[in-house]
Structure formats: structure tokens, C-alpha cells
Amino acid sequence: MNLATNLLDTASNVMRSEAAQSTWVELAALDLIVVTAHRSPDGDAVGSVLALTHHLKEAGLNVEAVLPDRFPRNLAWLPGSDSIHFFEENPEATGELLGRAELIWCLDFNGPGRTGSMEEALRTSPAKKWVVDHHQLPEDFADHLFSDPACGSTCELVFDLIASWRRLESLSQASAICMYTGIMTDTGSFRFSSVSAHTHLVLSHLVGLGIDHARIHEQTFDQRSLNQVQLEGHALSDKLYTWMDFGVALIVLDLETLERFNYQPGDTEGVVNRALALEGIHVAIFAKESKGGLFKMSFRSTGDLSVRDIAAEHFEGGGHRNAAGGIYHGSTALSLVSHIESQLLHWFPRP
Ligand SMILES: [Mn+2]
Numbered sequence: 001m002n003l004a005t006n007l008l009d010t011a012s013n014v015m016r017s018e019a020a021q022s023t024w025v026e027l028a029a030l031d032l033i034v035v036t037a038h039r040s041p042d043g044d045a046v047g048s049v050l051a052l053t054h055h056l057k058e059a060g061l062n063v064e065a066v067l068p069d070r071f072p073r074n075l076a077w078l079p080g081s082d083s084i085h086f087f088e089e090n091p092e093a094t095g096e097l098l099g100r101a102e103l104i105w106c107l108d109f110n111g112p113g114r115t116g117s118m119e120e121a122l123r124t125s126p127a128k129k130w131v132v133d134h135h136q137l138p139e140d141f142a143d144h145l146f147s148d149p150a151c152g153s154t155c156e157l158v159f160d161l162i163a164s165w166r167r168l169e170s171l172s173q174a175s176a177i178c179m180y181t182g183i184m185t186d187t188g189s190f191r192f193s194s195v196s197a198h199t200h201l202v203l204s205h206l207v208g209l210g211i212d213h214a215r216i217h218e219q220t221f222d223q224r225s226l227n228q229v230q231l232e233g234h235a236l237s238d239k240l241y242t243w244m245d246f247g248v249a250l251i252v253l254d255l256e257t258l259e260r261f262n263y264q265p266g267d268t269e270g271v272v273n274r275a276l277a278l279e280g281i282h283v284a285i286f287a288k289e290s291k292g293g294l295f296k297m298s299f300r301s302t303g304d305l306s307v308r309d310i311a312a313e314h315f316e317g318g319g320h321r322n323a324a325g326g327i328y329h330g331s332t333a334l335s336l337v338s339h340i341e342s343q344l345l346h347w348f349p350r351p
Contacts, residue, residue, distance in 0.1 A: 007205060008163045010198040012148045015160035020146055023130065024165040027103070032062050034101040034127070037154075038109035039068040039116035040265075043220065046071045047182025048107040048132070048154040050080045054175040055162060064097055068118040072266025077219045078181060079174040087118040094121075101127040108132075108154035110147070111139035132157050136308065136320065149320070152194030155182030159202050168205065176206040181216055188273065189217070192322070231261035232271055240275060241337050246348045247282035249275040250340055252333040255289045276300045283307060283348060287328060287336055295328040295336060310347050 008016060027033065035053045037045035046067070053065040065080070069088045075081065087094040098104065098118075104127045112119045122129075123141075131142040134151045151157055159179055162168060183203065187195050190203070207213050234257065241250045251271060261267075272286035282302050287295040297315055299307035301322050308324040311317035317326025330336050 007168065007198075007201055008160075010196075010201060011160035011163055012151050012157055012198075014146045014148045015157060015164045017164075019144060020161055020164045023144065023161075024167070027056065027059075027061060030061070030102045032064070032097075032101045033103045033105070034064050034066050034098060035105040035107065036066045036068075036098075036115070036118075036122070037107045038114040039118070041067050041069070041071045041108075043075060043185025044153045044155055044182040045108045046075050046078060046081065046084075047178045047180075047185070048158045049084070050078055051155060051175045051178035051182070052105060052107065052158050052161075053083075054080055054172060054178065055167070055170070058170065058172055058175070059167075064101075066094055066097060066118075068115045070265065072269060073264060074220055074223055074266060074269075075181070078178055080178070087121065088116070091117070091121070094118075098122060098125045098127070101125060103128045103130065106131045106133070106142065107158070108134070110135040110137060112141055113139075132161060136318070150194065152192060152196070152199055153183045153186035155179040155186070156199055156202055159206075171205075171209065173209055173211055176209045176211050177216060180206045180211060180213060181220060184216065185220065225264070225267075227261045228264075228267040231258075231263065231267060232274070234261065235268070235271055236274060239333075241340075242278070242281065243341070243344055244280055246344045247280055248285070248340070248344065248348055249278055249281045249283070250285045250287070250337060251275055252287045252295070252336050253289065254333040255292065258288065272298045272300050276302065285340065287333070289333070293329060293331055295330065295333075297326045297328055299324040299326070305348070314343070314347075 035049050037049045049065050053063050056063045065084045067084055067086055070086055085094045098121045106129050110133050112122050115122055128143045130144040132146045134149055134154055136149045138147045235251050239251050272284050276284035284300045286298040290296045299311050301307040306321045308319050308321050311324035311326040315326025315328055319325050328336050
């Protein structure tokens with residue numbers, strides 16, 4: 001059995017298209033290619049940007065990796081992360097790069113608005129935009145749109161793209177490490193329902209290249225600061241509200257609490273999943289005050305209950321069925337607790 005062919009047989013349909021395959025030959029003629037992702041980049045965003053950047057650079061192309069803003073500390077070990085340009089830290093030079101690019105790969109986001117203050121520079125750049133993404137309802141802003149909301153991560157789609165180019169033999173360890181990390185973080189370490197037999201074939205191929213997968217888990221998840229662990233402990237013991245009749249849990253952290261534990265970006269990553277892991281809880285909500293009176297929210301659910309709809313209709317947000325985000329305007333953490341409590345009957349069917 002030819003493994004490379006078999007991998008492509010089970011790949012996402014969007015990457016088995018003529019359009020995906022033919023992007024490879026177009027790349028050779030370009031003088032400058034930029035690869036970018038969404039604001040507040042997570043493991044899948046950073047992983048996919050670096051994986052594709054590595055692969056194209058190794059093929060001799062002129063490529064720059066750009067992100068709207070910085071990634072969490074636990075991703076700093078990723079190979080190539082020190083070569084990323086951050087738009088918010090240097091808008092002029094990075095904006096110039098976006099303006100000069102002939103092609104911008106837009107990874108892991110479904111609309112220019114997801115790039116924050118970089119949106120204008122992205123929209124006005126004359127570059128072609130090619131999107132690889134797995135979020136619902138992509139906006140119509142791309143010259144090529146490779147979108148598959150059924151796929152668990154953008155990194156898996158980038159792997160499929162490289163497979164469609166028939167270039168898996170050239171996949172480097174650096175690129176493989178970045179892809180493995182993105183698949184791992186976007187699938188809750190390979191446990192979400194979006195994980196497929198194909199996902200495991202992809203992982204098998206990556207591990208087969210000799211990458212140290214145990215070390216990837218360790219570097220990503222087991223390098224937490226004391227403040228971070230203690231903030232999580234405090235959140236679970238003092239800031240957790242549950243409504244067991246409805247299967248709903250809520251954690252709210254205000255600015256004062258965050259400051260007390262010297263909060264750094266990424267420190268509360270995964271706290272929402274601790275609430276979801278409670279027996280009898282099917283919806284977990286995490287809210288963190290980001291500036292006075294503005295709370296950023298994360299929603300998680302299990303099964304058929306869609307938190308995307310709740311986030312979209314009531315919290316100016318959106319996302320996936322079982323994982324969504326939004327915002328809440330309110331003067332105190334307790335006002336959000338009361339708000340959720342008053343809406344339980346309307347939003348959540350009793351399990
Ligand atoms: Mn993603």
C-alpha cells in the first residue's frame with residue numbers, strides 16, 4: 001500500500017479538489033508570500049502558520065509568518081516561533097509586508113474581522129487571499145476558500161493540502177512538530193468528536209517522521225507557572241457556580257482576581273474544560289474580565305446542545321457547536337452570574 005496515496009484518499013474533500021492541488025504550481029511565480037492567522041492565536045493558529053511557513057521556505061520560496069498579536073507562552077518553544085512578525089507590535093513594517101505580498105495564506109479564521117486591528121491592512125492588501133479554515137460560515141473574502149467545518153483543526157487541513165501537492169516525502173520534522181501541536185490543542189488531545197480515523201492516519205504519519213510527541217505534550221501542557229496553577233485552584237474553589245438541574249457551570253474571574261495571581265495571556269487556557277469535566281455538567285461557561293466592565297467568554301458543551309447559538313444570539317459571538325466565544329458587558333462578575341441564572345430556563349433544556 002502506498003501510504004501517501006491512501007492518506008489522500010481519506011483527506012478532506014476540499015483538499016482533494018483540483019483547485020487545492022493546482023495551488024502548488026502557482027506558488028513558484030510569487031516573490032513574497034505571507035502566512036497569517038487570527039488574533040489571540042491558539043495552538044492551531046500558530047501551529048498551522050509555522051507548519052506551512054516551514055514547508056514553503058524549505059521549498060525555496062520567500063515566505064514570512066505574520067500574526068496579529070502574540071501567542072501564549074506555552075507555545076514559544078515551537079520551531080520558528082521567533083521569526084514571526086506581530087502586527088500589533090510593529091504595525092508599519094508588518095503592514096508594509098502585507099501590502100507587498102502577492103499572496104496571503106489566511107489560516108484558521110473565517111473572516112478578516114477575526115484579525116483585530118490587522119483587518120484593514122489585510123483587506124486593503126492587493127495580495128491574493130487563500131483561506132484554509134474549519135470554522136462555520138466563512139465570509140466571502142477569499143480568492144480560494146478551502147473550508148471544512150467538519151475537520152477538527154486547520155493543521156489537519158494543512159497536512160491534507162501538502163498531501164494534495166504530493167509533497168509528503170518532503171515534510172520536515174519542524175513542520176511535522178507544528179502540525180502535531182495544532183491538531184493536539186484543537187482536539188483536546190485527540191478526544192473531541194471531530195477526530196476521525198483520518199486524523200489518526202495523519203498523526204501516525206507525523207509520528208513516523210521521528211518527532212518526539214511525548215515532549216510536545218510536555219512542553220505545551222506541563223510548563224505552568226505557580227501563579228497559573230493557583231489561579232486555576234482559586235477559580236475552581238471560589239469562583240465556580242453550578243446549576244446542576246440544568247447541567248450548567250460558570251466560572252467568572254474579575255480583573256482584581258486576575259491581578260492577584262499576576263495573570264499572563266494563556267494562563268486560564270483550559271479552565272473551562274475543568275468545569276465541563278464535572279459529573280452532570282453539559283455546558284461550561286468561562287468568563288474573564290479583560291477591561292473594566294467587559295468580560296470575554298468561552299462556552300463549551302457536550303453532545304447536541306449548541307453553545308454557538310447561545311454565544312451568537314446573546315453574547316455577540318460565535319464559533320463551533322461545542323466550543324464558542326462571546327463577550328458580556330456588565331459592571332461586576334456577579335451581574336453575569338445573575339444574568340445567566342435568570343436565563344437558564346430559556347437557554348438550556350433540563351437534561
Ligand atoms: Mn482551529
